[in-house]
Amino acid sequence: MISLTTERLLLRGPNEGDIDPLATMNADPEVMRYIGDGSVLPLDRDRTAAGVARAQREWEECGFGLLSVVVRETGQLAGWVALTVPTFLPEILPAVEIGWRLSRQHWGAGYATEAAGALLRFGLIDCGLDRVVSVRHVDNLRSKRVMDKLGMRFGLETVMPGHGQPVAVHEITRAEFDAFEMTTAP
Incomplete structure (x- = not known):
């Protein structure tokens, strides 16, 4: 597992101390509004702990996965960011998805x-x-703005198997990322 440092953040592997703050975040209906069909049961501490354990295994198996996002100035856990295989949407596979909460x-x-x-x-x-x-729920404009700022382009709109919610898939290739970085570099 890796650690990354940005101007304001530390991205590091999740640990036991992250479980309670992540469970609190996962229990917030507004945070979970666009997850699944919007009626996802809040993730309690046990389900959050299982997710942390799964994230740790994913790093070992894939060489990427979930990282906890920590505000460097305060040491406060802000949430997570992850690279993962989006098995929940088979029509776009093979793929690796970036997501955040x-x-x-x-x-x-x-x-x-x-x-x-x-x-x-x-x-x-x-x-x-x-x-x-x-992948974002079509109504999740906050995530769309993040995707736009990352240089990702709209790929397709589809529906999620199982609950039929409309989602938009955005994407970026390595070449597009290189070109985007060159145009946004200071």
Whole structure:
């Protein structure tokens, strides 16, 4: 498992101390509003702990996975960012998806873009991925803005198997990422 540092954030492997704050975040109906069909039961502590354990295994198996997002100035856990295989949407496979979830108190500070940008770079450059996707509920405009800021382009709209919610798939290739980085570099 890796650690990444950005200007304001530390992205590190999840640990036991992250479980309670992540469970609190996962229990917030507004945070979970666009997860699944919107009626997802909040993830309690046990389900959150299982997710942390799964994330640790994913790093061992795939060489990428979930990282906890920590605000460097305060040491506070803001949420997570992850690279994972989106098995929940078979029609776009093979693919690796980038996703994020932040507690509401950390919304609007640019942390999602900063964290996802660092992990996207890791996936495309260090892991050698050719393409990364991101999937959002079509009404989740906050996530769309993050995807736009990352240089991701709209790929397709489809529905989620099982619950039929409409989702938009955004994507970026390694070549597009390289060109985007050149145009946004200071």
